[in-house]
Amino acid sequence: MATNLQTPAPYHNNFLREVEERVEEGEWVKMCMQCGVCAGSCPFGPHWEHSPQKIFMMIRAGKREEVLTSDAMWMCTSCYNCVVRCPRQLPITHIMHGLASYAHRLGLVPKGQPTHEFATMFWNNLAKKGRVNELKLTLALYFKDGLVAGIKTVVLAKRLNPMEIFGGHAIKDLKGFQAIIAKAREIEDKKQGLTG
């Protein structure tokens, strides 16, 4: 199909189409009836500029730039309140995740979006060894922006072993694990038309 990604006409369907085809669970966006229950259910609601229901309306209105650079989806705590209350049973959490991921792939995420950075780091951390090394993750964050996340106390509580920093948890078939990710990525990129 000939969707023009650059200049979506207002209230015409091309951006909605783009979302339906390229964003996880994006085909649900059209089913929203603007009741606003998601907006009212989000614990971080007070902090973002666009509620999910508003994001969906913006998508229909063809506001591509504003949607993909919005901080809304980065505020999702995956609490699923919106999902269980939505009268149309939209998988809102996943749509928000999907939009975030899509914005990331297009490089449209505002610089320094903290959740974006943490999320990326988290994935890289797990992709490296197949499991998340909490200590490395937090220390990395520590050096990044001086966050003191009570991590020392956890160490003191002997629940985290500092020796983890050298080596630590890893899966045996790392090669296979990474091959799976690579293959999955390859298929998904093809689907999203992001190859080449």
Next chain:
Amino acid sequence: MAKKEYAFYPGCSSQLKASASNYLTSVNSMCKTLDVKLTEIPDWNCCSASIGYCEGGELPRLAINARNFAQAETHLPGQDIVATCAACWLSARETKDRLDGSAQLMKETNEALAAAGLHYNAEVEIRHMVEVLIEDFGYEELKKSMKKSLEGIKFAGYVGCQTNRPFGISGESFENPLYLDKLVETFGGEALTKYDQKVACCGGALAFSEPEKSQKQIRDIVESAYDHGAEMIVTPCPLCQANVEVYQSEINKKQGTKFNMPVLYYSQLMTVAYGGSMKDAGLDGQLIRAEKLEKITAK
């Protein structure tokens, strides 16, 4: 009753030497009493939690979860996968639902798994430890092995998000699930009847990236527990446990509160009720000591 066997998916935080290792310890003691055999899924990998979406996208996330299923199917045939971590359980349940519901995704996922010579046959069931306790045993059955009562301790049953939504424990409501309260009462403890933060989100997913915002959540959760007269918080989720426990001191520092509310796992309560030692229950791993529970172990 006959031994029950499950394919165990501990997850990154519950594995040995990780932040929720005390969860693992208490689960193991609890299972010992209940004669439950947990066998770790060989070479299991991270579920990518709910934060993995950004770089992980859709299919890679599904694929790495499916890898665990494939491993379980091959090495522990016929056994349900049991997760103790809410995030692991949720990611796995979601993956299973999505794959079972979409031939297309199933095909693509198996294409990816093939890269490591694996295949997912959609046979395995995904369950949370709490489901095992409630569905495979039931409160009455669980009570049978009780040695010590938790009498005289007021618990705030903090269910949080991910064991509760979107799937939840069957028969429970999203807004007012009662299973933690029922567990507490089963073992003689007192559960708060009114606890308005019961299903509030602790903001765990954004604890690092949006500390102020998530700490606001945590403050409400702890405050309400105090307001309603709780002495301890009990939870089924390692993320909730870690966040709510770890950040109290920081909130105290920043906001001058005097929080010192122990946050425990249901499995720790049960281990104590089953007569386990402080160590068995992983109470030694608490940042905020649960003295009242420790006393009971000493009895």
Next chain:
Amino acid sequence: MTVPTATSRMILVVGGGISGITAALEAAECGQQVMLVEKTPTLGGRTSQLYRYFPKMCHPSCGLEINLKRLRGNPNVRVMTQTEVVAVEGKRGDYRVSLKLTPRYVTQNCTACGKCAEAVSAEIPDAFNYGLSRLKAAYLPHAMAYPQRYVIDPSIIATAEGQKAKAACPVNAIDLEMVEEQVEVNVGAIVWATGWRPYDANKIQPYGYDRFPNVITSLEFERLADPRGPTGGKLLRPSDGQPAKNIAFIQCAGSRDENHLRHCSRVCCMASLKQTQYVREAGGDGKSTIYYIDIRAIDRFEDFYQMVQADTTVSFVKSKVARIALNEANNNPILHGVDTEGYHRYANEHDLVVLAVGMEPEITGLLANGGLRADIVLDSSNFIEGCAGGALEAGMFGAGAAASPLDVNRSVQSATAASLKAIQVLHKVASSEVV
């Protein structure tokens, strides 16, 4: 009790609410023989529990009085209360219907003098007031109950209370030996007018109907407004009996929601608009706020909507309320949500919340006891669409709120139409007129 003999030239109407009464009377006044069965002890149904109608603010009991007068004056209708359909066999023009008659323990002799109620001390929840009040276990269902005859609640039959009631009756109208009966009748056509029931508000967990005392349903609110209701017509909070001054009406409580009812229940918007006028008329400084997705005030009801919009005591918020929290200090519900028109977040405290609960077809009984046959077609919300095999073959018809979520006016139209359909069946069977 004596059971009238039915013939295949007779129409059976199931359900004694306004749709059933209408279907029965319209046919009877065309000269047809009709049997009207109702499972509760009185005719009247849901409409008799409403205080007023939109948009005229007139009184349902006024229409009930006229209908009961029509009924008393018409020998063509035989009314059987406390009677349920348990099985239907046969075909169009010749149905054999099994009826279950549950005992009232009171005979035709009853003069409604009330002596039994005076004698009895046991109380039961008053179903007519949705349990908001209690009444004696020997009771008249409500002021306009038809038949005007007392009922002895089964709970006291085998007890000393039952004996007290029996002893108190001056005309020996109480028979504690009555037992359940099953009878079979032969009818030519059946009109299902089993009506609706309010959606179970407990299932709408975010609104805490089961947890918060001052969250009630729109049906309960009707009883509060009724001078003959539990509060003598005063709008009082259940928690402390204080007058409610700042009332929230939440639309689509269960309706338009795939977690509950797929359909729109049609009447709720108008019902809430009407109820804001109860608040205004209650005087004082009562205020109403309506939380809605779309206000569905169709045809000339729009005038009523515009009138309410102009009412300074009423405000509108375009929002599906996300959840209700409780102010534990004063039991006030706190509504959390977002006004989607321009996106404004709110946490509004009200002293009473009225849930405009949706309509469910009242057919569970039929489904359970096999009264509803496989050849009756239901839609995705279980409303009765009609018979399988097409309209021309049909001998059974849905009417009123059992057939679709309808307001009273449209229910009556639907019942009148169903009545003619039933008459056609008898006509064709009788005259073998084929068209």
Next chain:
Amino acid sequence: MADNKFAAYICAGCGIGETLDVKSLEKIAQKEGKMALVKSHPFLCSEEGVKTIQDDIANESVTHICIAACSRRAKTEAFSFPGISTARANLREGVLWVVAAGAEHDEVRQEMAEDYVRMGCAEVKKMILPQGNPDKTQAKNILVVGGGMAGMTSAIEAAEAGYDVVLVEKSGALGGFAKQLWKRVPFSAPYSEAQPTGVEELAARVTAHPRIKLHLNSTLAETAGAPGRFMIKIAQESGGVSDITVGAIVQATGFTPYDVNKLPELGGGQPNVVDQAGLETLARTANGAAIQRADGKVVNSVIFLQCAGQRDDSGTHLSYCSGHCCATSIKQAMYFKDANPDVDTMILYQDLRVPGMGEDFYRSAQDKGVTFTKGKATKVAGNGHGCSVEFKDLILDELTTLNADLVVLATGQVSNAGVDLDKWTEVSTAAESGDASAKEEQQRLRTTSVLKMNYRQGPDLPQLKHGFADSHFICFPYETRRTGIYAAGPTRRPMDLDQAITDATGAALKAIQAVENAAAGRASLPRVGDLSYPIVRLEGCTQCKRCTVECPFGAIDEDERRFPQFNEQRCRRCGTCMGACPVRVISFENYSCDTVGMQIKAVNIPDEDEDKPRILILACENDAYPALDMAGLQRQVYSAYVRAVPIRCLGSVNTIWITDALNSGYDGVMMMGCKRGDDYQCHFVKGSEMAYYRMSKIGDTLTQMGLEPERVQTLEIAITDSVRVAGLINDYVKQIKEIGLSPMKGFG
């Protein structure tokens, strides 16, 4: 009436025997009530009690009975004696249950009971057993005006029930508006796709039906007569006129879409702007392929503007909502999507109104990719290639302008109900007073009439609101103000096809009922089955025309000498004419100036010094009287000084009753009727209204009699007012005592 035999039966049950002196009640019935036979019974409604009455009827040839027991609303089955005139004296709900307990009230309680026995006897003395309207009608066939979906449905449904039908259609073919549709919205599960209209199939069945006679290219030239004997002139386009007689009429003349040219601000009249009807035409032409504009361009983007010229509070356009338009636009948007999913289809709405299962249809459209925007269009302008629509997005809270190839305006339904009778009355009054231009206007109006009735009250059905010929009553959607004539479909109320079909089926039943009632000489709603009818002594008539003017149902015409001509089959037995008649020549067999007047006179008025006021209550039998009954049922206590008489309607109250009452020494009169005004609740339309009007005139009479105006009260009492009514009575008694007792006592 030599062979009349009167009997009174006094029940001692329900505590009457314990509380009242039944013996003295018997005496009163005998001596004052002049009853030939008087019996009391401990339990009159019992089988055995009823049998005593039946035996007396059989063996003692009793013809008239007065039953002194419970309210006339209770035990009706037990106390119904076919062929016997029966009056009820309300001792239980009316005395026992409302008068305060205790010995100190024994005297007044007994007096009250005695008066009710006197009244019952007095009433039955004057009652005549209604024989039913002697001129029984024959016609049982039904005329349906209008051959659209509703009209065809009424016709086929009546025919299928075995009644002959005459169907008159103005145009040359059946089908009406529905014929213009490409498809219709779904009526049944799964409510997801537009459906074929089925209009051809129905038209074929109607045409083929042996019981249906078709008159195409025809209209009505005149409607005369009454139910069971309507005389109709059918005028063919060709000029011919045929006369037929029918029993009842269904008017299903449909609607006209609101004129888009009245909506220039929304582009009405511009080439690339159509209304929903216009879009249907385009869709029919496309026949399932891509929809093209009139200029042949294939439409790639379309915007539907809901509520175009509707829900308008400015007074410029239609103020109401036509109900079907949201679903219709959804259906039409599907036309585009089904032909080509890439077409941009947007529906701009303020409230999306798809009640019931329409919600599934809405979901289905969203699933097909139809987008919905909550907003309000402010301007539609044509531009080179299409239209630009300026609107406010209410969710995003911003003004936007966007382009589309085509704009569809969802305009409303305007009823084809015919002449507005208010206008008609205005014009014809002017015409009667000789205004020439008014005469012309009257002629012009008459040509726009649908039914061309020769009724005094005008040529068409009364319109309720916004030009629709709807019923005023929630419980009784077919309660027409022109007996035997029923509106169906969008003529009655804005509606979609599904509702129109249901409505038309119901209307067919009511028409059938009307012919059966007329044939049996019975009344229809609300006094169903009433066999009494107004009888007028023309020799006494002064041709004042009040009865003809005030009849709410247009039942009374005037002959050339201006005498009233009663059309009994049109009559609803409310008695408004009886109340209106200054010379009291109108009466019913069982309800007359006498039956009520004698009750009033029968009451024993104590001397002034006894300080026992007597207050007459005239209570509407449908609301106020039941309210009084229920006050009793709830054991509300009210004064024993009142005497209540149930009346058919406040409109039937003849001022003579009031003046007689006051003359004979009553201290006050309470008239209790229904709510009046726009939301009137009177089932005889303006009974309450009339009473207020008439009482406003009685003031002078009162002052002439030297009485205070407060001595006559007119009240609105709802059936739910059982508590309130007791309070009102007690307050009024207090007020009367303050004013002082009537000086008229002893003169009456």
